[in-house]
Amino acid sequence: MNLSCIIIDDEPNAVNLLEILVNQNTKWELLAKCYDALEAMVFLKDHKPDFIFLDINMPQLTGMELAGLLSKETKIVFTTAYSEYAAESYSFQTIDYLLKPITLKRFLAAMQKIEAYFCSRADNEKLLIPTGSEYFFVKSGKELRRILLEDIQYFEGEKEYVRVVTAASQILIYRRLKDIDEQLAPPFVRVHNSYIVNTKQLNKIQDNHIYIANKQIPVSEKFKDRFMAVIQQRIF
Structure with missing residues (x-):
């Protein structure tokens, strides 16, 4: 995914390591390396990277x-040797929080999270199926049933069929969940091989599970980062 970023860190070794990780593992464009906050502020007046890598402990002005x-x-990926700032960091537009020394494994996990975040934003701006008061018809037996998209709680895949669940009904249709997933965008998000959920219908998220009405739905590792990227935009 083509993204642009800058590194803001007063430690040259940390900057060099992050630059290598970015160049060797991504297609991102590294626009600048700033060694203090004041230098970064000057750069950001005239440039708008997609996100910044930001160290916390710096002289004059902290991260x-x-x-x-x-x-x-301005979206932020914090980089620091101190874990105690993690909770505070999410009061900003934070995508991730990387603890130093940054390993390749942890960087790759952050890369997936960052790209999932921007991918979800792109999906949200370019819906293939409109949401809100829009509707579609599904074939149920000999009937065509009209369903409002906003009423759908979740889609549940069952081999070659998909169960469309609302508060009032459950309709089994002859479609693959993968095909439906390709036509939908947030607030609909794939969270499991068997589930697509409407995030507007969520009651709570706990222990890698989603709760919609009385239904408990698992969130698999495969889809977790993209799902949390969508949810992160709604966390206060």
């Missing part, structure tokens, strides 16, 4: 202080 001065449109 947290800089984050508070930035536009809410």
